[in-house]
Amino acid sequence: MQQRSTRQRAAIVDLLEDVGEFRSAQQLHELLTTKGSTVGLATVYRAMQALTESGDVDVLRAGDGEALYRRCVRRAHHHHLVCRTCGTAIEIDGPGVEAWAATVGAAHGFTEIDHTVELFGTCGSCGAGAPD
Incomplete structure (x- = not known):
């Protein structure tokens, strides 16, 4: 289903273009x-859900x-990462x-395997200031 383009949705999309980090809906709302x-x-939550479903935005927990x-x-x-x-x-x-x-799924008789993998660590910039 095509989402209606609104001034609010445009503001959210514009903000997402400027934000490089993962942010919560509350954080995005505060920035707006x-x-x-x-x-x-509530509009931010609805927009994030629609943008996630359309594949325009990634979500992680x-x-x-x-x-x-x-x-x-x-x-x-x-x-x-x-x-x-x-x-x-x-x-x-x-x-x-x-x-x-794919191998694990097939070994257990599963097809149409989908997955999410996120790696968390400390970037070089943040790690440079860390004590040894």
Whole structure:
């Protein structure tokens, strides 16, 4: 189903273009409010759901289960390497993961295997300031 283009949705998409890290709907709403937008939190949640379903935005779950969103460069299946400290995210391919998932699924009689793999660590910039 095609989503209607609205001023609010356009503001959210524009914001996502400027934000490189994964952010929660609440964080996105706060950024919009700071920029003077009157977009409501419920609208942000609905927009993020629609953008996720259309493949325009990736979603991952934080350690506490909260959904975090980011507009990705590639629409093709990919994974992320995410810094725990600053939230920087890098899109990565995982051919070994793809093969492993297919093999494990087939070994158990499953087909149409889908998966999500996210790697979390500390980026070089954040790690440079860490004590040894």
